Amino acid sequence: MSATERAIASAEAHSAHNYHPLPVVVASADGSWMTDVEGRRYLDMLAGYSALNFGHGNRRLIDAAKAQLERVTLTSRAFFHDRFAEFCTQLAEMCGMEMVLPMNTGAEAVETAVKTARKWGYKVKGVPPGQAKIVVAANNFHGRTTTIISFSTDPEARADFGPYTPGFEIVPYGDLTALEHAVSANTVAVMLEPIQGEAGVLVPPPGYLAGVRELTRERNVLFIADEIQSGLGRTGRTFACEHEGVVPDMYILGKALGGGVVPVSAVVSSDEVLGVYRPGEHGSTFGGNPLACAVALEVIAMLRSGEFQQRATELGEHLHHELGLLVGGGAVEAVRGRGLWAGVDIAPSHGTGREISEKLMDRGVLVKDTHGSTIRIAPPLVISKEDLDWGLDQLRGVLAGE
Structure with a gap:
């Protein structure tokens, strides 16, 4: 053998x-x-x-990781550390936004986005308690946690894992008319991949993302772009949304943010959206740890060069x-x-x-x-x-x- x-x-x-x-x-x-x-x-x-x-x-990423390994790798969020503010500030600036909520894996970031959108809906938009709805696209892939597979249309990801989490409506990807009909007074967010990766690298019709942006803005609904696969240079732009000149209300980032060295993910949005959190309402022991921040900061620096x-x-x-x-x-x-x-x-x-x-x-x-x-x-x-x-x-x- x-x-x-x-x-x-x-x-x-x-x-x-x-x-x-x-x-x-x-x-x-x-x-x-x-x-x-x-x-x-x-x-x-x-x-x-x-x-x-x-x-x-990648030598730059390995060197950044090695240097941080010699200093401190984890403090938990019980304390500040000296790379945290720099990471949050630079990632927010790169995204053209104000606040960052760091996590570890892509699925954790998607779960964070779902929780954030719901809380924003209740605290800011005024949706009745327990009635928040998020619209997603068929053939999506946002991860494999129980909540996320609840709005999957992939039988392999979904079968035998019920009961499923309510609060989601699925519409065909790329269909603005269907999306418009699905958005109601209790809709808090539309969450989409700008390009659907797991589905087979599906690119939406021209004008679709811009149409989503216009619709969500008109209806006071958050536009959440899951750029875990499509973002950070993969499509020729820092974010795939940029191909249509679109800036969503929230980016979900992961994968390349950790440079293939450590798992790093983040939700990036405005002060109005991420400002709904209070201490104790959400967290992660490893989210935003010093080693992750050091590597991600080098990723951000590399992307800045273009x-x-x-x-x-x-x-x-x-x-x-x-x-x-x-x-x-x-x-x-x-x-x-x-x-x-x-x-x-x-x-x-x-x-x-x-x-x-x-x-x-x-x-x-x-x-x-x-x-x-x-x-x-x-x-x-x-x-x-x-x-x-x-x-x-x-x-x-x-x-x-x-």
Whole structure:
């Protein structure tokens, strides 16, 4: 039995089967490349679902983490620490907002956004107690906690986990008319992904986000943008909402905010919205810890340069041009996305998304399937054009049956 087989067998025996990983066991990584326990190298074209926007082992992020590790890593929110104010101030400024509520994981941040919107609805908007409603989009993916899967339309995420949390209404993604009909006097928020990642990198129709912004402003409803996957450079802008010149009332951030080093998430909004909290009403022992703040501050500094947004724009144009050439040849039915982010729908005659992912793995490229027939491509923003082209060559080879 090989080292890979031993590691997989042990994992299968002693861990819950809540994931179905590709059969590769990573031992080290650098930049856009990962090396397995057998010494074989793979081009990472998934980037930890956008958590690794800045690549594996980014020197600036590792150095920031190491420096903080030598000082203090956790105080809990029982005390202030010397990186907290700086982190909150700089993240709020980057978002063009006033206040930050830091958490750890993306799902925690979504839960925080839900609680915040409801409390704002009761305290500021004047919704009757217990009547707050949040409108979300079908095919959404905001996480897997009990409340979040209560408004999921994915049977795999939802089935057998009831009873479900009430207070949500689901409308078709990209349908402004349906959204308008769903918003009522008791609606406190509309929560959307500017681009739906898990659903297959679905980009809404032009003008949709601007229409959502206009509608929510008219109806005194919060527009919450879940930019956990789409934000922080992935689409060629700091936030995907910027492609339509839209600023929501609240950003939900995560994944790349921790640079692939530590889990960091945050809700960012105005003083009116986040100012509804009082001590003891919400919290997290690790949320906003010194190590997380140190890494996130370096992420913010890197994004300020605009370098990564520019790379995502330029390489993204190249990626989508090359992928677009595959459509109509019989193997690829559609390509969607923005920046260095793409969903590729594989024709059933050429295999499932899982089968294509496995064949790419055999050729040294790592991607991941979703919803049966789609593969997602989201390399680190530091990937070179040469490596990106090599990865695309491997995809062409797989689709050609080579």
